Amino acid sequence: MLFLFIFSCAFIIRLSDCFIRNPTFESDFFLLAQNILHHGIYSLDGIHPTMYRTPLYPLMLSFISFLFGTKTIVFIIFTACIGACNALLCAQLSYKIFGRKTALISGIVYAAIPYLAWQEITSESGFLSIWILAGLNVLWIVWEKPEKIPLAAGAGILFAFAYLTRPTIAFVPIFMGIFIISAAIAMKKSIQKYLIALAIFFIFFTSCIIPWAVYNKKSFGHYYAGQIAFWETVYAGNHPKAFDVYPNYSFDNLFPLKAPAMWPHETDEYKQTQSFKKISLEQFKEIGALRITVNSLKKFAYLWSPRLTPYHSRVGNSPDTRKTLDTNRTLAENLIFSIPYILLIVFGGIGLWGEGKQRWLIFLTCGLILSFSLPYMITTVCSRYAVPAYFILIIWAGRGIQTVLPK
Numbered sequence: 584m585l586f587l588f589i590f591s592c593a594f595i596i597r598l599s600d601c602f603i604r605n606p607t608f609e610s611d612f613f614l615l616a617q618n619i620l621h622h623g624i625y626s627l628d629g630i631h632p633t634m635y636r637t638p639l640y641p642l643m644l645s646f647i648s649f650l651f652g653t654k655t656i657v658f659i660i661f662t663a664c665i666g667a668c669n670a671l672l673c674a675q676l677s678y679k680i681f682g683r684k685t686a687l688i689s690g691i692v693y694a695a696i697p698y699l700a701w702q703e704i705t706s707e708s709g710f711l712s713i714w715i716l717a718g719l720n721v722l723w724i725v726w727e728k729p730e731k732i733p734l735a736a737g738a739g740i741l742f743a744f745a746y747l748t749r750p751t752i753a754f755v756p757i758f759m760g761i762f763i764i765s766a767a768i769a770m771k772k773s774i775q776k777y778l779i780a781l782a783i784f785f786i787f788f789t790s791c792i793i794p795w796a797v798y799n800k801k802s803f804g805h806y807y808a809g810q811i812a813f814w815e816t817v818y819a820g821n822h823p824k825a826f827d828v829y830p831n832y833s834f835d836n837l838f839p840l841k842a843p844a845m846w847p848h849e850t851d852e853y854k855q856t857q858s859f860k861k862i863s864l865e866q867f868k869e870i871g872a873l874r875i876t877v878n879s880l881k882k883f884a885y886l887w888s889p890r891l892t893p894y895h896s897r898v899g900n901s902p903d904t905r906k907t908l909d910t911n912r913t914l915a916e917n918l919i920f921s922i923p924y925i926l927l928i929v930f931g932g933i934g935l936w937g938e939g940k941q942r943w944l945i946f947l948t949c950g951l952i953l954s955f956s957l958p959y960m961i962t963t964v965c966s967r968y969a970v971p972a973y974f975i976l977i978i979w980a981g982r983g984i985q986t987v988l989p990k
Contacts, residue, residue, distance in 0.1 A: 585683070586671050589690030593670035597663035597700050606705050608658045611636065616644035617653070625798075632802040634852050635811050638795060639747035640707045659704065665713055666703035670694045672716035673974045679723050680944070681982050689981030696927075698891075698920045698966075699973055707748055708970040714745035715752060715971055719759075725784070726763055729776035732783055739787030746792060750809050751958035752971070756788055758954040766943055803853035811852050814859035816962040820882070821866050821875065830885050830892045834963040879960040886956055886964045889928065891920040893965055920966065927976045934982030951975055 614627060615636060622629045625638055644658075651657045674690030693699065703709030718741035725735050742756040760781050767777045792808050799807040819825065819834040828836050867875060885892045896910045938944055955972040 585687055586674060586690070589674050589687070589694060590667045590671050592691060593694035593700075594663050594667035596694055597666045597704055598659065600697065600700050601659045601663070601704055604701070606655070606659065606701075608655060608705075610706070612641050612707060613644060615641035616648060619645040620648050633811075634799050634803065634807060634809075634856070637747045637750055637810050638798075639744055640710050643710065662704045662709055665709040666700060667694075669703065669709060669712045669716055669974075672713065672720055673977055676716060676720050676723065676974065677978045677981055679720070680978065681985075685978070685981045685985050688984050689978050692927075692981055692984075693974065693977050696923045696973070696977075698923065699970055702967050702970045706967060706970075708967065711745055711748045711752070712971045712974070714741050714748060715755065716974060718742045718745060718756075722759055722763070722784075725780050726766070729780045732780060735780040735783040736787045739784040739789075740791055742784075743788045743791030746788075747795060749971075750813065751962075751968075752955070754954040754957050755951065756784070758950045760785065762947055762950055765946075769943070799853070803851060805853050807853060807856075809856075811856040811859075813962065814856045814863055817863040818859045818866065820961070820963040821863065821870065821878065823866070823870065826878065826881070829964075831894050833893050833965060882960045882964040883956050886959055886966070886969050887952075888966070889921050889925050891917050891966050927973075927980045930981075930983035930987075931976045931979035932983065933986055934979040934984075937986045938982065948975060948979065 611627065615625060615633070615638075618624055618626045618629045619641060624630075625632055625641070627633050627635060647657060647661050670690050670693040673693045674686045677689035678686035703712070718738050721734050721738040721741060725731060725738060728734075739756075742752070745752045745755075763777055763781060764774065767774055796806045796808040799805060816834070819837045822834075822837055824837065825834055828834060870878075891912060894912065896912055935945070935948070952972065952975060955969070959968050
């Protein structure tokens with residue numbers, strides 16, 4: 584009944600939010616999905632294959648469209664269900680760590696945060712979160728019972744699905760492997776069982792990603808397990824003019840502002856991404872290690888900032904001057920983000936303070952936050968990229984709220 588209550592709350596809140604704000608589903612993920620459905624090709628233009636995005640979310644959207652059609656209500660119900668499942672999985676993970684009361688509080692908090700609910704509806708964040716949360720729940724069982732090899736394989740598959748949704752999570756399974764071995768050594772447990780379980784975990788993780796690399800080999804003549812967007816964003820996020828644009832506007836505005844000179848002229852996407860890689864590495868040499876480090880720390884601060892970043896909504900650029908069209912975020916938009924987020928930080932801090940002696944939990948928390956953050960510290964950053972990691976703050980906030988509530 585506890586988990587059914589949490590699921591229902593999250594689902595109703597997300598549906599209500601949609602009827603109030605009327606979302607649209609027009610991102611490149613939906614374009615890719617429609618081209619899969621109507622043209623049978625993973626493509627942005629319906630003609631040429633692409634590696635711009637990893638494929639799992641567009642494939643799922645095309646499958647949903649095939650089954651139920653492409654009306655907005657179909658995607659609203661689908662994404663609302665995903666968000667409700669995430670609230671459930673967050674509560675389940677909280678239950679494993681802190682028990683029933685914290686699980687109930689964490690699940691309700693997850694369900695109720697407006698910005699989180701909206702991002703799970705309008706972006707791939709919710710779809711990414713479900714694989715991460717499910718993977719962590721399964722890994723927790725593996726930690727408790729390392730002899731359960733099939734669960735280690737299942738966790739590897741779940742994290743591979745997360746990677747194929749957004750490759751920036753690649754550091755998370757690596758950190759979890761390090762954490763499990765370190766914790767086993769510290770607690771003087773048998774290492775052999777954990778090494779076998781983790782070997783199975785990473786074998787299945789890698790095996791599920793290989794088909795994407797093979798697809799790119801077939802389409803572009805090279806094995807490539809990432810997406811072209813990675814090196815593009817590395818370039819934009821570390822351009823010498825980057826912080827002239829950011830945090831007021833997204834780093835992506837560098838391209839329209841400087842186009843077409845900034846964009847490589849290769850038509851082949853693999854060659855394009857290699858061009859971005861080459862000029863990005865040349866930029867790193869020019870900028871120097873100190874400035875790269877400072878900029879990365881700035882990005883980390885903006886990623887977890889209580890102010891909604893970038894500060895302005897990006898609506899495009901003037902076709903005549905290529906200057907960014909300036910639209911301020913509304914006060915309501917900022918408050919809806921900032922107030923719940925600040926409360927999360929405050930109660931999360933209380934929870935951390937109360938569990939200060941549990942050093943392994945502190946290590947796990949810091950490691951997960953850093954693992955989520957590192958890719959954005961070297962690429963581009965905005966507040967919504969932190970959404971799949973909100974469960975960390977929410978679980979600790981749940982613990983903090985339980986601490987201050989009367990017993």
